[in-house]
Amino acid sequence: MDTKRTITINGNVFPFETGETILEVARRHCIDIPTLCHLKGAAPTGACRICVVEVENARTLMPACSTPVVHQMIVLTESPKVVEARKLILQLMLSSGNHNCAVRGSDGKDWTRFQLQVAKDDNSDELCPVWGDCRLQDLAYRYQVSGEKFSATETRYPMETVNPFIVRDFSRCIQCGRCVQACNEIQVNNAINFGYRGPDSKIIAAGDRPLKDSDCVFCGECVQACPVGALVEKDVRYKVRPWETTKVRTTCSYCGVGCQLLLHVKDNRVVSVTGMPDAVPNYGSLCVKGRFGYHFINSEERLTSPLIKENGEFREASWDEALDLVADRFKTIRDTHGPDTMGVLTSARVTNEENYIAHKFTRAVLKTNNIDHCARL
Amino acid sequence: MTNTIADIETADVILITGSNTTENHPVLSSVVKRAVAFKGAKLIVVDPRRIKITEFSDHWLRQNLGTDVAWINGMMHVILNENLHDTAFIDARTEGFAEMKATVEKYTPEFVESITGIPARELVAAAKLFASAKAGSILYCMGITQHITGTDNVKSLANLAMLTGNLGIAGGGVNPLRGQNNVQGACDMGGLPNVLTGYQPVTNADAIQKMEKAWGVTGLPTEVGLTVTKMIPKAHDGEFKSLYIIGENPLVSDPDLNHAEKSIKNLEFLVVQDIFMTETARVADVVLPSRCFAEKEGTFSNTERRVQRVREAVKPPGDVKYDWEITCEIATRMGFPMSYGSSEEIMREIAAVTPSYGGISYDRIEHEGLHWPCPTADHPGTPILHGQQFTRGKGMFHAIEWLPPSEHADEDYPMYLTTGRVLYQYHTGTMTMKTEGLNERSPESFVEISDKDAQANGLANGDMVNVASRRGDITARVKVSSMAVNGTVFIPFHFAEAAANKLTNAQLDPVSGIPEFKVCAVKVSKAA
Structure with missing residues (x-):
């Protein structure tokens, strides 16, 4: 890196590389500039303007996400001007829809009319479904603002709930466009985009049809990208709050790509799955099976006890009985008919460790090489 | 890859x-x-x-x-x-x-x-x-x-x-x-009839000797074993007596299912170890319940040969065990004690006997997986193979003539069938079909056919159609689609109720033992 060319941020001098944005240099040096629309891996749009910073000699505040750094640039990221601008942006956003994250002003019984209307829209007496998991709420707290400064905007578009996976709540959409970028620039499914103009602006699919009738393949990249409560998993909405879950990183059990995912666990049940951010090979992306196909884990149909067939019917058995029976029959067949009349199908679904043990068992105990799995099928 | x-x-x-x-x-x-x-x-x-x-x-x-x-x-x-x-x-x-x-x-x-x-x-x-x-x-x-x-x-x-x-x-x-989460790993771990872990041939005396020493055993078999596609016909003829099937569902995934079903029912003893009562488990003599991936510690190897961690997120239901635990218990009861304290302990043994996994350990892959070959603890792994030379030294060009598929469309069976998967279902559906949303998106089997072929056969979108090959027949719904090309229909193989594999041809590639799922001749007619 050319250390002679520098930028000064909040009084500290940093080197930079040609083409880097103010945001990139700041983040690399742990300077926190808030963003809403910025999506890693996609071209910056500067749409939300929450990342504005003060640049010396510039006529206006500049969006850090899309302003390239030049030599001797002097930047303030939290100046009074910047803070004032961010407060205004946040107040406008908060008044633009059903952002009912602020708990009612008094301890009295009465909710505000706004809160009552949102409760009716949501058919829930709880606060926002992403309360505690919302970048807009985080920023409202950080800058200590609410949506009361401006009169609330009417909700223009009804909620879309007609697909099995994703609830689209246009009343909470801040039009940051992260979902559009996630769909078009990350997954490249090209299913959604901005539609209509001005105050009618809306994220639409297939000429404003429901997702289920569009090119949407329900990968859920848009849900993971949504910084607010506009796109929420149907099965999670009002059922799971982030602080109720623990998250365990593991590897997906469907295709061979090996996506890294986080299983969200509540009361010993997997209740949601998200892509592990910034990790190879999928960098947070998942497909519909990896993200939504987790119900088999807690399925009522799981086998829970060994079963032995007698007179054509299965009956439950203890492990001791079942394992003794299997060991006994295997031994008898091996010793009577010979090892090569026996075989093992190990599994492309179980772990390496389990395949290794199956292979060892086949060769060392059954004494045959008749082992295979469904790689061919 | x-x-x-x-x-x-x-x-x-x-x-x-x-x-x-x-x-x-x-x-x-x-x-x-x-x-x-x-x-x-x-x-x-x-x-x-x-x-x-x-x-x-x-x-x-x-x-x-x-x-x-x-x-x-x-x-x-x-x-x-x-x-x-x-x-x-x-x-x-x-x-x-x-x-x-x-x-x-x-x-x-x-x-x-x-x-x-x-x-x-x-x-x-x-x-x-x-x-x-x-x-x-x-x-x-x-x-x-x-x-x-x-x-x-x-x-x-x-x-x-x-x-x-x-x-x-x-x-x-x-x-x-690779189409399945750990198909790469199953191959790497010697889940094949011709090789031990890391593709060490069973015919290699040194490799066999090394395993015998590591496992404290003598007389490991040195003749190449049977592939699944060869075990099944032998079972049909009564030469094959028992199968121990772990986490597989051949009664939906095998070709020429009618024949496969007869063969598997003809076994003297069948053990199926799975998480669900699959079509295959139903015909077993003993069914052993195992943990699913979210209940396991271990590793999967992905399609780019990257060995990655699997972690236990939830406790398993009822009285179920790790697949490796069950296998070890059977071995021990057969007089060959096998016992491990954890999956990590097994990985240490794998690394000790498998050159390409020699440098893999849970500590090293805690945050990011490693690509094999990774022979030693300080080896960075191998993202790109064949950088300096090929495994055999020089890369061998093979002079290959085209040979036609084993079955052709003819007067009796005038169309071609090819099979595959759809986005919303996975393999034989035992996992994906437990998610209602996935079933809503992809509820049933279908016969994808071009507009022209549909018209020629008097079929409309949504009609029920009978599809027959020389081996069997199924009924499924017509899906007129621009994805189909004239003369060829496509049927996904996920659905047991209209199993595409009742139609498919079990002719095998002579080297790999893979069946010709992708080509067979069929006829279609509107179902009564």
Whole structure:
């Protein structure tokens, strides 16, 4: 890196590389500039303007996400001007829809009319479904603002709930466009985009049809990208709050790509799955099976006890009985008919460790090489 | 894969064949789509169906089913003819070039068109484009391997990659996309009849001796065993007595199911170890319940040979055990004590007896997986194979003639059937079908047919249709689709109620033992 060319941020001098944005240099040096629309891996749009910073000699505040750094640039990221601008942006956003994250002003019984209307829209007496998991709420707290400064905007578009996976709540959409970028620039499914103009602006699919009738393949990249409560998993909405879950990183059990995912666990049940951010090979992306196909884990149909067939019917058995029976029959067949009349199908679904043990068992105990799995099928 | 998934994004030209990438490897398909949309990569798709990824391609070549060797030879013919091959790579890294060249001599674009149906000028344009790449990546899947000439098809793709110098470089490679989470690992771990872990042949006396010493056993078998596709017919004839099936459902996934079912029922003793009562478990003598992936510590190896951690997130239901625990218990009760304290302990043993996994440990892969070969604890892993030399030294060109598929459309069975998967279901559906939303998106089997073929057979979208082959028949719903090409229907194999594999042909590739799932002759008629 050319250390002679520098930028000064909040009084500290940093080197930079040609083409880097103010945001990139700041983040690399742990300077926190808030963003809403910025999506890693996609071209910056500067749409939300929450990342504005003060640049010396510039006529206006500049969006850090899309302003390239030049030599001797002097930047303030939290100046009074910047803070004032961010407060205004946040107040406008908060008044633009059903952002009912602020708990009612008094301890009295009465909710505000706004809160009552949102409760009716949501058919829930709880606060926002992403309360505690919302970048807009985080920023409202950080800058200590609410949506009361401006009169609330009417909700223009009804909620879309007609697909099995994703609830689209246009009343909470801040039009940051992260979902559009996630769909078009990350997954490249090209299913959604901005539609209509001005105050009618809306994220639409297939000429404003429901997702289920569009090119949407329900990968859920848009849900993971949504910084607010506009796109929420149907099965999670009002059922799971982030602080109720623990998250365990593991590897997906469907295709061979090996996506890294986080299983969200509540009361010993997997209740949601998200892509592990910034990790190879999928960098947070998942497909519909990896993200939504987790119900088999807690399925009522799981086998829970060994079963032995007698007179054509299965009956439950203890492990001791079942394992003794299997060991006994295997031994008898091996010793009577010979090892090569026996075989093992190990599994492309179980772990390496389990395949290794199956292979060892086949060769060392059954004494045959008749082992295979469904790689061919 | 010889290369990594991320590497695909650095290719100039990507050739996809026999892979419905957006449905079967959706996240990997995004890498391809990004390369095309934002990095200027060119895409060639060779596939018998008008699959989604063709919308991103510069060239879609539609080959007749079972004609892959012909079009690959044809491309090589064009590349040689135009002098676009990589002479330096061929001279330094390969052998057998002259024989291969002599064989592809007669595969002129016109001759290839007569076999494959691919217009000569399109083949020429695609061949020139592929040869022009600084880095050309070849991606393939079961559409290449599930033929009686599957091995030849793969070797032909390797020929093409070597001819254009596309091996051992970033953005190049011959990249099979593995369809199951740990199919790579099952192969790596010796879940094959001919090799021990890390592909050490069972016929290699040194490898056998090493295992005997490590395991404290003598007399390990040294003759190559049977593939699943050979065990089943032997069971049918009564020569095969018992099977121990772990986490597999051959009674939906095997070809010629009617025959397979009879064979498996004919076994003297069948043990199935699974998480659900599958179609196969129903006919077992004993069923043993195991943990699912979310209840396990361990590792999976992905399609790019990256060994990654699997972690226990929830406690298992009822009284179920690790698959390895169950197998160890059986071994111990048969008089061969096998006992481990944890999956990690097993990995230590794997590393000790498997050269390519020698440097893999849970500590090293805690945050990011490693690509094998990774022989030692300080080895960084091998993201790209064949960098300096091939496993056998020089890369071998194979001179391969095209052979027709084993079954042809004729008067009695005038259409072709090919099979595969859909986005919303997975393999035999035991897992995906537990999610209502996935079933809502993909509720049942269907017969994908072109508009013209539908009209010719008096079929409308949504009609029930009977599809019959020489081996069986099923009834499913008609889906008139622009994805289908005249003369060929497609049926997904997920659905046991209308199992496509009742129709498929169990003829095998003589080397790999893979059945010809992708080609068979059928007739369709409106169901009564």
